[in-house]
Amino acid sequence: xxxxxxxxxxxxxxxxxxxxxxxxYLFKVTRRANxxxxxxxxxxxxxxxxxSVNTQLVKGKVKRLxxxxxxxxxxxxxxVKLKEGKIELFExx
Numbered sequence: 001x002x003x004x005x006x007x008x009x010x011x012x013x014x015x016x017x018x019x020x021x022x023x024x025y026l027f028k029v030t031r032r033a034n035x036x037x038x039x040x041x042x043x044x045x046x047x048x049x050x051x052s053v054n055t056q057l058v059k060g061k062v063k064r065l066x067x068x069x070x071x072x073x074x075x076x077x078x079x080v081k082l083k084e085g086k087i088e089l090f091e092x093x
Contacts, residue, residue, distance in 0.1 A: 001033070001037060003040070003041035003042075003044045003045050004041075004045065005030065006029055006030055006033045006037055006038060006041040007027050007029055007038070007041050007042065007045060008027070008028045008029060008030060009027070009028045010025070010026065010027055010028070010089060011026035011027060011028055011077060013026075019079075022081075023051075023081055023082040023083075023086075024079055024080065024081050024082075025042075025079075025080050025082070025087055026077060026078070026079055026080075027042070027077070027078045027080060028075055028076070028077060028078075029055070029076050029077070029078045030076065031057075031074070031075070031076045033076070033078075035053040035054075035055060035078075038053050038055070038078045038080070039053050039080075042080050046087045046088075046089070047085075048082050048083075048084070048085040048086070048087060049082065049083040049084055049085065050080055050081070050082060050083065051081045051082060051083040052080075052081045053078055053079070053080050053081075054078070054079040054081075055076060055077065055078050055079075056076070056077045056078075056079070057074060057075075057076055057077075058074065058075050058076070058077050059074050060072035060073050060074045060075070
């Protein structure tokens, strides 16, 4: 699998920016990826050393618009802790 197909986008929230101080970064990843694939993808794309990866399946919310009801898609979140270095993508946030 291509590393750019595993890491879909960074998660930019208030909680994610606070955890950046502990060298933890949050990413939205494809649901088929496992922890080893996520680790190698982050190391290849950003050129850093990864200490650990934790994953979580996030359930999509049920939303209503008038009498119509729909559901947002489920997605997978990865919390990546680095041994050393920084990811420059998050430095301006």
